Amino acid sequence: MEDSFSVSINTDKLSGSAPLLSVLVVDDEEWTLRTLTHLLSGWNLQVLPAQNLADAFRHLKSGMPDLTIIDAYLGDEDGVAFTGELRRQFPQAGILVISKEDTDALARRAIEAGADHFLSKPVSKSDLRLNMDRLLELRRERAVLFGTNVRHELMNPLFPEILTQSESMGSVLRLVEKVAPRDMSVLVHGESGTGKELVARAIHKLSSRSRCNFVELNCAALPPNLVESELFGHEKGAFTGAIVSRAGKIEQAQGGTLFLDEVGDLPLEIQPKLLRALQEKRITRVGGQGSTECDFRLVCATNHDLVEEVRAGRFREDLFYRVAVFPIKLPPLRERMDDLELLFSHFLRQERTDKLVLSPDALQTMRDYAWPGNVRELRNFVQAVTLLVDSGQVERSNVEAYFGSRLEWGRTLTGESVVSLPLKREVRKLADIEQEEIMFALAENHGNVSDAAKALGMGRATLYKWLKRHDVGCEGTASE
Ligand SMILES: Nc1ncnc2c1ncn2[C@@H]1O[C@H](COP(=O)(O)OP(=O)(O)OP(=O)(O)O)[C@@H](O)[C@H]1O
Ligand SMILES: [Mg+2]
Structure with missing residues (x-):
């Protein structure tokens, strides 16, 4: 069966709505299905819920879902066998198998059938998020690998305006x-x-x-x-x-x-x-x-x-x-050249001329340029080349004509003169990391000290002492 992903994206575009990434969720337990649907929709994903395989196949008729979450046991039906079928039909899909049964044997069977990941139920919000991010990343890589023209449509659903694959x-x-x-x-x-x-x-x-x-x-x-x-x-x-x-x-x-x-x-x-x-x-x-x-x-x-x-x-x-x-x-554009073509196409579409393509030479010249004005400069560049280029292809000469003397200027800017704030996050004091993790744990657990301590793997008393020492008040401290 052919990969009909691009068809589903096009339909979205025709209807005028922003292209959402779709997730097929197959689970016979109504409560799980509802919770997953609620969480995934909140992350701006289009959820296709199915309580059995018949429903799942019905959804598949309209194309490949970007991501799929399948319960291993669907009453009498076998979710793992379905995973194998899905993988054969859609090699590009991101597939997560979930199950109440948390055994190595089941996890292995799911992976061998073609699942990308396996998670035991109940699935926590943070685990789900982490797995969705990973699957999305895999989906994106496969789109590139398979040469389908979908990576432009792929965006982090949380950040629809910020395009990046770097x-x-x-x-x-x-x-x-x-x-x-x-x-x-x-x-x-x-x-x-x-x-x-x-x-x-x-x-x-x-x-x-x-x-x-x-x-x-x-x-x-x-x-x-x-x-x-x-x-x-x-x-x-x-x-x-x-x-x-x-x-x-x-x-x-x-x-x-x-x-x-x-x-x-x-x-x-x-x-x-x-x-x-x-x-x-x-x-x-x-x-x-x-x-x-x-x-x-x-x-x-x-x-x-x-x-x-x-x-x-x-x-x-x-x-x-x-x-x-x-x-x-934020990294400068020249340090994330992976984004160059993606943003180029994005701005072309904004100009309503997505027919224009870059010749390999033109692309190389763009890669060699330092883009001191970063993404904004790229946007201005796209607006200019759409006026400069008559044929359907941007040639190196067009790019050079636009850059002109700025090529030299740009290169000099890649030197030490470039502004960069010495607030590196790479090397951080352990105490800072500790503080951040504790604060995050408290936030995740709505300020409940017992739950945060559990999540951090530390004793409640130890966490209380830490909070007192650092003079951190949170909702749970007074009441507990
Ligand atoms: N990752 C991205 N995806 C899509 N558009 C982007 C991206 N990054 C920047 N842009 C676009 O580039 C332009 C510049 O972005 P923005 O104004 O956020 O930059 P800035 O860092 O605030 O610039 P300045 O320092 O000049 O204020 C905007 O039109 C913005 O929409
Ligand atoms: Mg700004």
Whole structure:
């Protein structure tokens, strides 16, 4: 049977909806089927639920599901045999077999039949997520291997706007996914045009604050004397021109996320005020008397070396530690050339000219270029070549004509002059890692100390001591 994957994607596109990845879930237990459907739909996957093989085959008629989850025992029916059948028909699919029976023999039988992974039931949310990510990765690799033109459609369902197939951006997105639900301040840093704003928006979208506002303030775009009233608001008559009272960005972000872009340009005199707002969770409008409570999560972006700004006395150290609780570095495009073709096609489609192809020479020239303006520059490049190229193929000469003298300029930028913040996450203090894991465990277990201790494999008393030592209060500590 032919691989009808591309057909199903096309149908999605025709109907005008974003192409979702599909998951066939086959389980005879209604409760499991419901839970899995609920979780997977929440991750923006299109779920095809089936309680028996007849239902499963019905779904298969409309094409290959990207991923499949199959219960090994479906009443009288054999899920493992079905796995073998599915694998023969769809070598590209990602298949996970699950079962209440947790034996090596069953796991081996499932893998031999063609499953990619085996999990015992009940399946925890985190295990499911991990396995879905792995299957997605496999699915993506197979699409490339089989030469089907689907990898452009494949996207991480959590981040539909951020296209990538590179390992380095993949790790960034995993970090984003981990930190988003936590309320900590995040500093997204990286060169211009690497996607910092996209990441900031994704953090908001994946957080519990997503129902409230995402409010942006570009600290570099305003004259310093206006930044304060933009941020904190003002009362009527506070200064010449203040004819009405106005809420500032912090108040507008109530319950939501405040995104301070180019935070390195925040005027020095405003910095202590922001620090106070973060510490006290209260602000006073310019010209105001009393203070108001404010509840917001701070996400900042910078393409400056913020550590250097601190050293130079342009950015307060105490604020730096508040802002950069969790730094995320976005890799420049030249360090993730895997994404070049993917993004090229993506921007072509935005220009509604996906007929254009790159000659091998043109692609090589693009790979040799340093892309100092990163993804934004690539987007501008695509817009330009669609005008430059008459035939259906982009030639090397077209690329060179566009780059012109910028080729040389770009190469020099690959040297040491490139901005990079020395906040490497590779080498970290053990105490920091410990703290992070403990905080994550608490978050995962809704602040319940006993459950978090269990997840961490440590005694409850030990965790209590740790929390006391680090002065961490959480919901469970008082009541338990
Ligand atoms: N991975 C990606 N997939 C799709 N589009 C992307 C990706 N990364 C960046 N872009 C696009 O590239 C452009 C630049 O991205 P963005 O504005 O987020 O970058 P930035 O790092 O905030 O840039 P700057 O430092 O100049 O503010 C935007 O049009 C964005 O949609
Ligand atoms: Mg930006």
